[in-house]
Amino acid sequence: MIFDVQTIAVVNALVIFVCGATFIVNTFMRKDDASGRVWSVSYMAGMFTSFSYVVSTLSADAWWATAAGNAGYVLSMAALWSGSRLFNGKSGLLWVALIGSAATAVAALSAGPDGGPWAGAPVTFVGISVFTGLAAAETLRGGMRENPSTRGFTVVLSIASAFFAARFVTILVEGTDGALFTTLFGTVASSLLLIALLIIATVALSILRAERAAPASRRHGSIVAYTGDDVLLHESFIRVSEDWFERANFHDEQLAILHVRLDDLDEMTTAFGVGFSNQVAEGFIVSVRRYGPTLSDIGEDGAGCLLIATPAVDADAALQIAKSIQDGLLDHPVETTPRLRPTASIGVALTDYLGYDVGVLTNAARAASLRASNSGGNRTVLSASSASSGEY
Structure with missing residues (x-):
């Protein structure tokens, strides 16, 4: 034809x-x-x-x-x-x-x-x-x-x-x-x-x-579900967080969303293979669950990325949470490769500055963690919309 x-x-x-x-x-x-x-x-x-x-x-x-x-x-x-x-x-x-x-x-x-x-x-x-x-x-x-x-x-x-x-x-x-x-x-x-x-x-x-x-x-009709690593599915995290943040707004309680990004995941996959990078990612999730705040919700956000919704009275409190997670990662190297100590770039978004919209906070935290990663990794960045934004 x-x-x-x-x-x-x-x-x-x-x-x-x-x-x-x-x-x-x-x-x-x-x-x-x-x-x-x-x-x-x-x-x-x-x-x-x-x-x-x-x-x-x-x-x-x-x-x-x-x-x-x-x-x-x-x-x-x-x-x-x-x-x-x-x-x-x-x-x-x-x-x-x-x-x-x-x-x-x-x-x-x-x-x-x-x-x-x-x-x-x-x-x-x-x-x-x-x-x-x-x-x-x-x-x-x-x-x-x-x-x-x-x-x-x-x-x-x-x-x-x-x-x-x-x-x-x-x-x-x-x-x-x-x-x-x-x-x-x-x-x-x-x-x-x-x-x-x-x-x-x-x-x-x-x-x-x-x-x-x-x-x-589907906020009021979906079922809250977890991954095999015991963190919330992304949809479940959003649903739970929206309810939590709505109630916190009524009581004027300050919360934060942290976006935790495992550094160099793509590079590890290229250098050592998918099996190895998956093992590192699993250990990363275990460490974040262990060293993250007890009163928090943790959800997935793509490969090598987690979201944490947690109480944080101010920026200093949120930065301390991020530091605890990063220190915990450094204290627990990969079992099969002890010399490799994975690090994480963390972005922080605070209700005190950005309000209680979970979508806005999530996007701000995600963008901040990307800036932390692009700056060399193993850093914490407060959302640029925060009055005290900066890199730590």
């Missing part, structure tokens, strides 16, 4: 607008988190890209529309990566996506009116390849790695990254009129790949978003 460019363009536009409209409408209809909003930006950028390319095709004077479409294409892929980082509890780095998009637009505009439909194409291909590759890598970390629904998303992102890298090399070697480029890397091939990416992304991201939002909607 032979697909002509016009038919593929129509199908491509329909898929973009249907998937985009569905995802964006759901974002506005529900109380969504930051990752969902950034993923919606990806769809809006994709819709803008499709519209821009149509304009550039219909009017020879609208040569600037090619630059707009290229920039939108790169921003769409970059926003997938940024939203994935947010989902995993990292900073979104959306400014990196905006810089990449702007550079793509400049490359196309610099070609001027005579640039044609492939103006700035090499820069566009590099941008898409880089950001889809980064997005694929991000799906293999944190909370996204733990969810089986991301597997297909990882595969299609990896294929897209490799495809556009090959597309970049081909256009440099033989140009846009070459047989190889026209046959394997032309508009038809890239459009079919984009359709597959959009459909799989919509399914995967919708499942991820729904599962993260599910604990709030």
Whole structure:
């Protein structure tokens, strides 16, 4: 079967607008988190890209529309990566996506009116390849790695990254009129790949978003459950904490949420294998349960990460809790490798400064532990929103 460019363009536009409209409408209809909003930006950028390319095709004077479409294409892929980082509890780095998009637009505009439909194409291909590759890598970390629904998303992102890298090399070697480029890397091939990416992304991201939002909607109907390591499942932790923090708010009692992140888990997996890193993670959980405060709830938050909800009258009390956990980890090395003493980066969010919304506190603590990890690990960081924020 032979697909002509016009038919593929129509199908491509329909898929973009249907998937985009569905995802964006759901974002506005529900109380969504930051990752969902950034993923919606990806769809809006994709819709803008499709519209821009149509304009550039219909009017020879609208040569600037090619630059707009290229920039939108790169921003769409970059926003997938940024939203994935947010989902995993990292900073979104959306400014990196905006810089990449702007550079793509400049490359196309610099070609001027005579640039044609492939103006700035090499820069566009590099941008898409880089950001889809980064997005694929991000799906293999944190909370996204733990969810089986991301597997297909990882595969299609990896294929897209490799495809556009090959597309970049081909256009440099033989140009846009070459047989190889026209046959394997032309508009038809890239459009079919984009359709597959959009459909799989919509399914995967919708499942991820729904599962993260599910604990709030099932708050009064779900069953509290524990993992095999005797810590609360993430959904159960949120449910228990919301009830606890609601009552603490009424009595004006100060609580804290700590996000405890095992340092260098990915590096241990790479160096010693999954079995070893799993053993370290199990010992990490045992130590946190042992040295964490008695009157607290402990829940999972992805591989090598735990959440602790505990009373804390002030920042000093919360920092002392964090220090006890870190000291306990250092006192108990891995049994099979005594020289290896795992450490943890801890983020602290206090109701005294951030209020009693468990979602806000959890995100703040998660972001703070990431800053502690990026600063070298084995550190404690108070949430940046706290009046006494800082690194310890």
